[in-house]
Amino acid sequence: MKCIVCVNHVPDTEAKIKVGADGKYIDKAGINHILNPYDEFATEAILQLKEKNGGETLAITLGGDSHKETLRKALAMGVDKAILLKDDSVRDSLSVAKALAEELKKHTPDFILFGKQSIDYYNEQIPGMVAEILGLPSVTAVVKLTVEDKKVICHREIEGGQEIVETTYPVVISAHKGLNEPRYPSLKGIMASKTKPITEIQPIAVAPVVETITMFKAQSKQAGKIVGTDAAAVPELVRLLHEEAKVI
């Protein structure tokens, strides 16, 4: 079984984000980057698929040299090999998806895993686009994955509940929190990752069709209002919550 995880290198959730001088993209200087948290579930999923079914695992990312750190983490967790589609240029989701699909095709994978979204730009487009380009079934926001012969059964997180869907592989799956408990990269795994190959490949160029015009940070919240400090303030508080905040 051949399993591939597509991973992204995103700003740490604790990073203080600044908009770059161009007003379109974030300023990456001095920001710590990590393996996209949802991609950790996807990585763990392919490791478990290999442990159960044998075969090989591969991690792919598209980006600059710094993305190797994220590939290294996937390798340290236990993925066999990694590919860096080396390209620092500005791409929209479709151009990333096309470049990934072009590379994925060469490997004839059985399972292609993604995190359900990257925690930086929130587009949530790539898994679906890649599946469409490759003509494969796509299941998103998966919280449980079972493979029986050719059957793939996925539990999906939906509003207020779950749904269970069935498909066959090859398949593109996007992982949601709850799919598994991602393992820590062990110290041995980290040392072993040094000898695992990261192959650099020039991805196909695709002109973007969606352009970012501007980016700005949300305004910080306004200060709260103190209505009173004793029980006498309750009616006024209830009125404000009802009429102004409209939450009750």
Add this chain to the structure above:
Amino acid sequence: MTKFSGLDYYEIDGLLTEEEVLVRNTVREFTEEQILPIIEKNYRIGTFPMDLIPKMADLGMFGSTLPAKYGCAEMNNVAYGLVMQELERGDSGIRSFASVQSALVMYPIYTFGSEKQKDYWLPKLASGESVGCFGLTEPDYGSNPGGMITTAQDKGDHYLLNGAKMWITNGTIADVAVVWAKLNGIVHGFLVEKGTQGFSAPEMIGKHSLRASVTSELIFQDVQIPKENIFPKTDGLKSPLMCLNQARYGIAWGAIGSAMATYNTALEYSKTRIQFGKPIASFQMTQEKLVFMVAEITKAQLLCLQLGRLKDKLTLRFPQVSLAKRNNVQMALEIARMAREILGANGILDEYPVMRHMANLESVKTYEGTHEMHTLIVGQDITGIQAFV
């Protein structure tokens, strides 16, 4: 409280390799998820969290610089130091456990042991299947271990061990003790297995420090040790001192973790604690304390990093380790006390880690060589004059 992201005022991360950063981040996450949620409870009731042992072993934290053929990670010394740093951000007791297992048990077995001893014990200790302890200090011989009165006698087909050791981390829970005793007046190392007749390891009670760590006495009354359990490659007192040097190296790094924990707590607290209508972080006396902390931690980080690079180059001299242990533990203790001042009354509660770190560091300051002994080791090194003995 927000997720801990370390303190790196001088972009020291840039001096680390990709693997070193990954190791540090892995153990940082481990500490956040596995140690911090449980440690206050263990500290309060005075127990070591035993279920951390297999988890730490799975990650490869025991004997992590030793060769892969024993099941070890074969990392360099900087990566090892970063592991100690992150564990001690959790608790000095947890770091002590890993220090003892790695530097005081696996290191001497690897360095002074026979092939048979290495093949038998190192994989068990690396996997956490076995726990080890190190017996050098005696009730009346602390800074002066050469005066030890524990003896081994050659009885032909075995050695007969008599004496007592004290202040032994992991003693009661250990499957094997590395014990130092005089044989014909010369210090030798022996492996003493749990359950050997005449050997007991009662736990010491009543500690106000390192409460989440097991500290024991080791008592030997006519204990018969098989001949094959002596270390064949030791060289008198120098050998256990070589082990202590390994452990001190880890302590120098560990103290940085403790200091980062108390600094971070004080910083966050000072930004949200309002007095006189504004955060206490806006007062000059608080800022002065916080700046002192950042400066001391930054210096300690650079000190340890270079110490580790020297250790990896095999050019490290032991007084350099003494300097780092002495400096870093003292600065961590001062930072813990300052953090407690910033937190005011809240500083004494176990809702915050400050008092626990402070109490732990009181032990760390005097174990593995007291602050004073390390001062005199460096003093001797720079003057050529020994001020003790």
